Structures are given as C-alpha cells and as structure tokens.
Amino acid sequence: MTEREASGSRAGGPVVRVGVLGCGNVGGELVELVDGDAEGIAARSGVRLQIVRVAVRNLAKPRSATLAPARLTHDAHAVATADDVDVVVELIGGIEPARTLIVDALKAGKPVVTANKELVANCGAELYAAAEAAGRELLFEAAVGGAIPLVRALRVSLAGERVRRVTGIVNGTTNYVLSRMSEERIDYGAALREAQSLGYAERDPTADVEGYDASAKAAILASIAFNADVVAGDVYREGIERIEVADIDVAHRLGYEVKLLAVAERAGDSGAVGVRVHPAMVPKGHPLAGVRGPFNAVFVEGDAIGELMLYGRGAGGKPTASAVLGDVLDAARSLASGAAVHFPAREHVEIRAIDELEAQYYLTIDVVDRPGVLAAVAAVFGEHGVSIRSMEQVDLGPEARLVLITHRAREADVQATLAGLRAVDAVERIGQLLRVVGPEA
Amino acid sequence: MTEREASGSRAGGPVVRVGVLGCGNVGGELVELVDGDAEGIAARSGVRLQIVRVAVRNLAKPRSATLAPARLTHDAHAVATADDVDVVVELIGGIEPARTLIVDALKAGKPVVTANKELVANCGAELYAAAEAAGRELLFEAAVGGAIPLVRALRVSLAGERVRRVTGIVNGTTNYVLSRMSEERIDYGAALREAQSLGYAERDPTADVEGYDASAKAAILASIAFNADVVAGDVYREGIERIEVADIDVAHRLGYEVKLLAVAERAGDSGAVGVRVHPAMVPKGHPLAGVRGPFNAVFVEGDAIGELMLYGRGAGGKPTASAVLGDVLDAARSLASGAAVHFPAREHVEIRAIDELEAQYYLTIDVVDRPGVLAAVAAVFGEHGVSIRSMEQVDLGPEARLVLITHRAREADVQATLAGLRAVDAVERIGQLLRVVGPEA
Incomplete structure (x- = not known):
C-alpha cells in the first residue's frame, strides 16, 4: 500500500x-x-x-x-x-x-x-x-x-455497423506453407517441413494444417461480429493437406491465390450465420491474396464501412x-x-449448414481420355443444375484432368454432382474442390 | 424523461x-x-x-x-x-x-x-x-x-506499445491519381480530371494534391502514436503535382510504386519526432504498395508488435x-x-527538421549529353558525402536524364548536392527527388 x-x-x-x-x-x-x-x-x-x-x-x-x-x-x-x-x-x-x-x-x-x-x-x-x-x-x-487489434475493432469501433462478412487468414502456419508452395512451387510436405524447421509449425501440425486452430478463431470472429453464441463445433472445417502445387499453378493461371480462409457471414436475411474454414481461391486483386508467409489478416465487409482489412503478425511471443x-x-x-462493465447478451443464432452455401466452385476431375467423356461429365452437372463457367483439359498421358469453375451454385448441388460423377465409368478420381471468393466476375 | x-x-x-x-x-x-x-x-x-x-x-x-x-x-x-x-x-x-x-x-x-x-x-x-x-x-x-479504426488502435490497443513509425496513405484523392498514373500511364492532369469527374477530387484540388489534408492527418497520427503535442504546422509537406509518368515507369522498373505518404516517426533515441508528407518510392513487396484507388491504409511499426497495417475506405459519407x-x-x-475519463497529458516533443532525415533518395537530373558530364556529376555527390547506389542514363536526344538512387544519406547533404549540381554547367535541370521507403536492400 x-x-x-x-x-x-x-x-x-x-x-x-x-x-x-x-x-x-x-x-x-x-x-x-x-x-x-x-x-x-x-x-x-x-x-x-x-x-x-x-x-x-x-x-x-x-x-x-x-x-x-x-x-x-x-x-x-x-x-x-x-x-x-x-x-x-x-x-x-x-x-x-x-x-x-x-x-x-x-x-x-x-x-x-x-x-x-x-x-x-x-x-x-x-x-x-x-x-x-x-x-x-x-x-x-x-x-x-x-497483435492485430481486430477484436476491439469489431467489438467497439464497429459496434454500430451491420457486418455482413468477416474473412480471415488467421493461421500463420498454413499461410506460410501455402505461400511457399505458391512462391517456390515446392510440394506440401516440403513446405511443411520448412515451416517446422523455422518454428512456424509444430512437430505435430494437425491443429494447424487440418484447420482446428482456424476454426476456433472463426467461432470467435463470428461471435463478436454478430454478437452471437457460436462455438468451435459450429464451424465447417477443411484443412490444406490435399492442396497440390498443380492446383496452385492453375489458380495462378486463372488469376487466383490459394489461401486457407476462416469465413463468418450472415446467411441472407434469415438471421442465420455461416461459419467455415477451408482452402479457397482468392482473386489476385483481393487484399487477402497479398498476405504472405506467417502474416495474418482479417477482411471485414459491412453495410456502411464497405471494406476494411487489418493485417499483422498473428503469432509470436x-x-x-x-x-x-x-x-x-x-x-x-x-x-x-469504478464503473460496472456490461456485455450485451449473445444471441442464439441458427447456424447455416454448409450445404446451403452458395459460391463458385473450382473442381478437378481425373478422367480416362476417350471420346464422349466430356459429354458424360457435363451431363451430370446439368442434372444437378450446376452450370459450368469454364473448363479446360490438362493432358496426363492415358488420363486427362478436367479443371472446371462453376457459376454460382449451391454446395448441396455441387456435392450431389460429385456423387453423380463418381458413378460415371470414365471418371477415375475427383481431385479437388475449392470454393472461390468474391462476387462472380 | x-x-x-x-x-x-x-x-x-x-x-x-x-x-x-x-x-x-x-x-x-x-x-x-x-x-x-x-x-x-x-x-x-x-x-x-x-x-x-x-x-x-x-x-x-x-x-x-x-x-x-x-x-x-x-x-x-x-x-x-x-x-x-x-x-x-x-x-x-x-x-x-x-x-x-x-x-x-x-x-x-x-x-x-x-x-x-x-x-x-x-x-x-x-x-x-x-x-x-x-x-x-x-x-x-x-x-x-x-472507417479504418486506427485512432482507437493507436490510443487503446497499442497503448503499451513503443511505436517506432506510422506510415500512412491517408488521402484518397492523391492515391487515386497516383494509382491511375501507375495503372494506365496517363499523366497527372488527366488522372486528376478523372478523379474530379468521379467525385474523388474537389474542383479546387489544392488541399489534397499539395498535401495539406495529409499533413493534418499526419499531425494527428503523430500526436496519438507518440502522445505528443504535434500540430499541422510541424509537418514537412510536399504534394504530388510534380510526379511524372516517366518517374512511375522508372519506379516500376526498379520494383517500386510511387505513393503520397504521411510518415510520423521517432527520430532515434533523442525523443524527437519527425513528421512529413511527401511522395515516396514504396517497394512492391511492401503492403502499402498494393493500396490502390481511393483506399487508405496505415502501416504501424513497433518494438513488440512488429508490423501492422489497417486498410479501408478513407472517405465517403x-x-x-x-x-x-x-x-x-x-x-x-x-x-x-458515470466515471470520469482521463487523458494522459500530451508531451512536448522536439520536431526533427527535414534536414536531419536519413533515407535513400531517388533523383533525376537532366544533363547535356557529352563526355565528362557523368564525372562532374559524380564529383558533386562525392564532395557532399552522398554515396550513389545505382545510376542509369536515359537518352532524351541532345540531352540525357540521369536516374540515381543513393545509399542512405542525410537530407541536408542531398540538398547541398542538388545546390552544387545546379552550379554545374552541363546540368540542365534537377527533375525529381523522391525518398525511398524501407531499409536499404
């Protein structure tokens, strides 16, 4: 005293x-x-x-x-x-x-x-x-x-704002790995080992590469952006383990970077909230596309503010x-x-199922290279009401890889399309499914 | 009631x-x-x-x-x-x-x-x-x-942080003009007229293009980052009126973008603060280089946070x-x-004169194209202790333009060099002087 x-x-x-x-x-x-x-x-x-x-x-x-x-x-x-x-x-x-x-x-x-x-x-x-x-x-x-002051920004500065969507690169490990794959064209395993040797990844990298860490952060972002009771278990989650350099090459050619994103968004006017973590195609002109290495960034879209991004070091003592x-x-x-602090009660919100998501999709499908295959594949998309925006064929010897980007479609329809494709004889393997960020160009 | x-x-x-x-x-x-x-x-x-x-x-x-x-x-x-x-x-x-x-x-x-x-x-x-x-x-x-929540970030979130430097693109008009000059290679006048027609620039654009608006904001940034009593009149100021497409072309070739920056920084350990607004060469890998059009961004460097950037719409109702x-x-x-709010008293700080700035400099010097001129020019730099890092000559018919980047030098020495160059017979005109952002590569 x-x-x-x-x-x-x-x-x-x-x-x-x-x-x-x-x-x-x-x-x-x-x-x-x-x-x-x-x-x-x-x-x-x-x-x-x-x-x-x-x-x-x-x-x-x-x-x-x-x-x-x-x-x-x-x-x-x-x-x-x-x-x-x-x-x-x-x-x-x-x-x-x-x-x-x-x-x-x-x-x-x-x-x-x-x-x-x-x-x-x-x-x-x-x-x-x-x-x-x-x-x-x-x-x-x-x-x-x-160190990015985003919690205070969302809780205080944007307290009056009707936030529509928060999109973040919130895991430095996976962003480092994807950045190295993108910049050096090294494969996932090599990039991960490099991250481990630099201390950016743990010896057991599961929590980072499978998206668990990002999911916890997505839940926090959703709960403060929408004053909603959202927990980690509400978050749809995919990791980056299946991303190949070939996907990143195609992304670059089409004008995208591949990033692991945490997204929290209002689902239309229903009051429901969608919260998801997955790798995505980010257009090169988008501010998040330039976030490299172990840096983090959070991009906020709101009715009045327009677009806002906060960028900085996401980890480190x-x-x-x-x-x-x-x-x-x-x-x-x-x-x-000496004053009492008040917290507005968090609202219970409905969590939108991932099936209800609407987005553009990037897909790769390995097929046997013979006449009629393309028609069979296209027919399956048509059956499920998924419209193809662009398709190109990459020659892989006896096989061919079809690289498609869809028009805006419902996730459930895309998943039904994939199930239908697996039943097509000439389809050898569904390679990749990546959601594409942004309004359809 | x-x-x-x-x-x-x-x-x-x-x-x-x-x-x-x-x-x-x-x-x-x-x-x-x-x-x-x-x-x-x-x-x-x-x-x-x-x-x-x-x-x-x-x-x-x-x-x-x-x-x-x-x-x-x-x-x-x-x-x-x-x-x-x-x-x-x-x-x-x-x-x-x-x-x-x-x-x-x-x-x-x-x-x-x-x-x-x-x-x-x-x-x-x-x-x-x-x-x-x-x-x-x-x-x-x-x-x-x-809408960028940077005042609260500096006043509250970074209250414990020892901020070293705040570098901002805080004027949307000039950033729009420079972005258009960079992207479309149109000249300053055309880009400004475009900005006016889109409502990004006033009919009388003086306050924006001459850096007055940015200077007021630089003073505010300095005063909150360093809790110091800094006013608009303390800010060293240059505008963008003299930037030419030719400068931006050279900047691109050397890996830079030209941006109007507001900089507030601690000047070494003296306790003095430097506050300045001027166009500058920003390395393309720097997060500020990608801030385009009417957007604003503020980049903060601190001892513990490392680097932080806040990005968004800097104007608009x-x-x-x-x-x-x-x-x-x-x-x-x-x-x-019901509690009383306290403001820590702002400290009186010494304002570092622009002469004391240390930076790399980009310079263009138009000279008569004849033997011995280069030696004469180089001698003037040597006399004033300014070391040249790179020089290239651009042919302009009977004249030649020398484009130089110096090693790190004191502003006063660079200005003395320019005065000396004006006295050299073969020097027709000092074109441009731009400070270069970042540590010397």
Whole structure:
C-alpha cells in the first residue's frame, strides 16, 4: 500500500497490480515488456503497471533475471483471487483449469485478460455471463490474430455497423506453407517441413494444417461480429493437406491465390450465420491474396464501412504480449473508473449448414481420355443444375484432368454432382474442390 | 424523461440522446444509420441511440424524409449544451465555430465525437485539456482514415506499445491519381480530371494534391502514436503535382510504386519526432504498395508488435458515419458508467527538421549529353558525402536524364548536392527527388 501510493505519486497515476497465470513464451515476453518499460508505459497510457505475481507450472525452470523467485508461485488459483492483484492475465491455454481460474477471478471482482482461443471459442458465452455478473472486463484481443487489434475493432469501433462478412487468414502456419508452395512451387510436405524447421509449425501440425486452430478463431470472429453464441463445433472445417502445387499453378493461371480462409457471414436475411474454414481461391486483386508467409489478416465487409482489412503478425511471443498489454491497460482504466462493465447478451443464432452455401466452385476431375467423356461429365452437372463457367483439359498421358469453375451454385448441388460423377465409368478420381471468393466476375 | 424510461425498458438499456452539429454528407448518413437501425444497433451494442436535435446552416434545404423539421435547428450552440442531449457529434468542420462548440459541450458535461481533422490537428492539445478538465470523452476516429479504426488502435490497443513509425496513405484523392498514373500511364492532369469527374477530387484540388489534408492527418497520427503535442504546422509537406509518368515507369522498373505518404516517426533515441508528407518510392513487396484507388491504409511499426497495417475506405459519407457511430456508442457507454475519463497529458516533443532525415533518395537530373558530364556529376555527390547506389542514363536526344538512387544519406547533404549540381554547367535541370521507403536492400 505504501509502495502503491509512492509509485502512484511518481507516475501520476495509481499502480495497477497484475497477476499472470502461465509464463511460457507470451507470459515471459509480457513480464519483460512491463518490467523493462514501466515508466514508458505509464507516460504513454497514464497507467503504471506492476506484475506482482506469476503462477508457473515448473518453479525450477530457469527464468529471465527480472523474474525474481519471490514473484513466482505454483498456486494459480491464489494468484487469480489474491487481494493484492487488480487485473488477472490468463496465459495457460486450454479449457481447464483456465476456465475455473477466469470465472473465479471475475467473481473476485478482477477484470480478466486472456489469449486463450480454445477457451473463448468453446466457452465464450459462459465467460461473458460471468463477466456480466461481475461487472468486470473480459478482454481477449490476443486470442485471434495476435497483435492485430481486430477484436476491439469489431467489438467497439464497429459496434454500430451491420457486418455482413468477416474473412480471415488467421493461421500463420498454413499461410506460410501455402505461400511457399505458391512462391517456390515446392510440394506440401516440403513446405511443411520448412515451416517446422523455422518454428512456424509444430512437430505435430494437425491443429494447424487440418484447420482446428482456424476454426476456433472463426467461432470467435463470428461471435463478436454478430454478437452471437457460436462455438468451435459450429464451424465447417477443411484443412490444406490435399492442396497440390498443380492446383496452385492453375489458380495462378486463372488469376487466383490459394489461401486457407476462416469465413463468418450472415446467411441472407434469415438471421442465420455461416461459419467455415477451408482452402479457397482468392482473386489476385483481393487484399487477402497479398498476405504472405506467417502474416495474418482479417477482411471485414459491412453495410456502411464497405471494406476494411487489418493485417499483422498473428503469432509470436512479443506481438501477442503486446496485444495482451493493450488489454491490460484497457482493463486497468476500466477498473479505475469504478464503473460496472456490461456485455450485451449473445444471441442464439441458427447456424447455416454448409450445404446451403452458395459460391463458385473450382473442381478437378481425373478422367480416362476417350471420346464422349466430356459429354458424360457435363451431363451430370446439368442434372444437378450446376452450370459450368469454364473448363479446360490438362493432358496426363492415358488420363486427362478436367479443371472446371462453376457459376454460382449451391454446395448441396455441387456435392450431389460429385456423387453423380463418381458413378460415371470414365471418371477415375475427383481431385479437388475449392470454393472461390468474391462476387462472380 | 418518460420516453427515456419507456424506450429504455424496450431496449434493455438507457436511451442515449444525441445532438448532431452539421448535417452534410456524413451527418445525413449518420442520421440515416441511427434512424434506420436503432433496434439493430441496440441489440448489437446494448445502447439505444436517439438523434434528438440536428443543427444545420440552412433550414430550407430539402432533407431526407426521416429528418423531420422538429429536430432541426439553426442554433448549434443550443444543441451543444442542451439538457436533453447526452452526446454531442460535431460535423461542421473547420476551426470556428467548431472549437467553441466542442469546448462548451465538454464544459456542459457532454462527451464529444468529432470527424474534424483540421480542428484536431491544430487545436488537439486544447481539446484534450478541455476533455480532461470535464472528465468526458473526446473521440475522433473519423478524423483520419474514415472507417479504418486506427485512432482507437493507436490510443487503446497499442497503448503499451513503443511505436517506432506510422506510415500512412491517408488521402484518397492523391492515391487515386497516383494509382491511375501507375495503372494506365496517363499523366497527372488527366488522372486528376478523372478523379474530379468521379467525385474523388474537389474542383479546387489544392488541399489534397499539395498535401495539406495529409499533413493534418499526419499531425494527428503523430500526436496519438507518440502522445505528443504535434500540430499541422510541424509537418514537412510536399504534394504530388510534380510526379511524372516517366518517374512511375522508372519506379516500376526498379520494383517500386510511387505513393503520397504521411510518415510520423521517432527520430532515434533523442525523443524527437519527425513528421512529413511527401511522395515516396514504396517497394512492391511492401503492403502499402498494393493500396490502390481511393483506399487508405496505415502501416504501424513497433518494438513488440512488429508490423501492422489497417486498410479501408478513407472517405465517403457512409464509411465516415460508421466510424462516428462507433465513437458515439463508445462515448455513450463511457457516459453510462458515470466515471470520469482521463487523458494522459500530451508531451512536448522536439520536431526533427527535414534536414536531419536519413533515407535513400531517388533523383533525376537532366544533363547535356557529352563526355565528362557523368564525372562532374559524380564529383558533386562525392564532395557532399552522398554515396550513389545505382545510376542509369536515359537518352532524351541532345540531352540525357540521369536516374540515381543513393545509399542512405542525410537530407541536408542531398540538398547541398542538388545546390552544387545546379552550379554545374552541363546540368540542365534537377527533375525529381523522391525518398525511398524501407531499409536499404
């Protein structure tokens, strides 16, 4: 208390005492940012921060010099509810114990900042309700898009906007892999190994390449863009494992890049929301097409704003810690104001089935190269009411690959077309199905 | 009061009564957004808005059907201080009477939202002080970059970040003109006339093409990025009138685009801040190089975040009204919390003179085409310690144009070199001087 007053008088503002749960990469960087620049942060923001307690799993692990053992503890719950902690930062990740720690911290009257995408994506409504009941902030800028200030943009800046669609490149690993495939024409396996050697991909890359990470982020984007109760399980999901350099070559020839997208959109006027993660063909003139390597970007379309894109580093200890720090300062100011924080209740929305999606489709179909095959294939499209916009044939020796782009069609009709094609004798294999971004040219 | 309570009970939140000063393009769109979607806005934000009074210059002017005469008045000051107005929106523009109206509204305890870049750029410190004294919000997201949520990003999300540099394309008119010159190889005059015919440029385009509009925005960006007292007059300024298609051709050949940039940066460790607006060579791989047409974008570099870009529509009634609406909702929530708002005092900073800038430079020099000229030109660069990185000669008949890019050099030395070159007999004309963005390759 004496120190608080003393520090307060030095900085011209109160000291806000921060408790940090989890001290991995992001936590370590956060401690370094705050310890290393407390004066600068106070000058810029008017808030003097002090990290008073840090809960870690392994007390024996060597830490940076500034992280004196006196601040470290095993007992995360004690930090989350401590009397001498004003703001709690949760950086443990996963569902439990993070969920219980956050709820108990809110109950103890502490604003909470978290970077935990899994938790926010799966238990967001519960956390919101706990924050509303406590009248305290719950901020999670770092849970999607690292340092990109998109959560605050959607929650605050665009609070009055009728958002139509949010389209994001929200997974740096897959964007790095696809960028390398596109730029160097190396195959998926080689690009993935390169990403692993650079630390952009985990040894087990499943969560990234199969789209699970992006799905959690898509759920969060949908829930904040539409103030809706959308969870990770609501998200239609495909990964990038089946993308071949041959697909990217065709994409380039037709004026597209292939990107793994997270899309959250209003489905017409029904009030339903569509949320999906899959690789897609993005026109080269689209701002998302130029997002390369490990960068992330989120493209927002709204009735009044038109088009908006936020771009930056989606991962990494320092950028993520910077986003957490921004939230901590926001929470600190909110706490200092003494006012209760309100969260509008999330609406229950219907989730549009992927079958109801309308888009253009890029398809590759390997067929036996003999007369009459094209007519048989075209007939199947016709039966299901799917209209072909362009088709070209690539010679593969005894076989041929048909590369098609459809006019705008319903996903269910396209899937029925594929089922019909599999029954055609001359069709050897359905290669690829990619949705095409943007209005039909 | 009865209506307030009644409305409040319908929406689940209090009615916030908004007074609007000025009802041009942006004001009209704001009224339409709020009148047309009050229920939707309330559902998304938890705040029910009602525009109760609108001050206009011309009461006789035809307005949209929703803008009933009962809400209209001549008396802006009465609206700014009315008992039945909770939040004041200033959309008159210019210094007076906007300044007095805003200060008086704050004194009357009302949060203020403004889109007035001229006022914020010239009297920002005074407005901040008035807001701090009143403990009320002063928000101006729409003053820079239209619907792009960059003011909030810099003030809130990046509050803890040590920002190094902010580089923006913040004027849609000049970006449209330069984009057309780049894409269509039409000259400056033709591109400007096209911009005028499309409504992207005013009949008198001075404020845009000479960089005055961008300078005001650069001052605002500098003041919020560095919490510094920077005004429009502190900004070094050049416009785009002297850019030729020939320059853009060379830029393309060397891998650059020409863009009018607003740059605000920390000048080394001195604490000084450099703020400048001028056309520049932007490497094609840089995210700003791809910002085309009337779009705006702001690229932020910071110690922890790395690189961040925000992109969107920088002007237009609807996008700007959307940004104003986001601010109104933020101000309304802040007001409802009942807490005083604090603004950290802006620091006085030293403004770095343009002479102290260090950059690479692109130069064109028209010379008489005869032996020994190159040696004479090179000698002048050598005398002033400016090292040439690349030089090529373009044949123009009896004359030749030398196109040079320097290594990193001090602006003062480059200017001294140009003065020296003018004294060389064989030098006919110094054509162009453009600063090159980015670290030296």
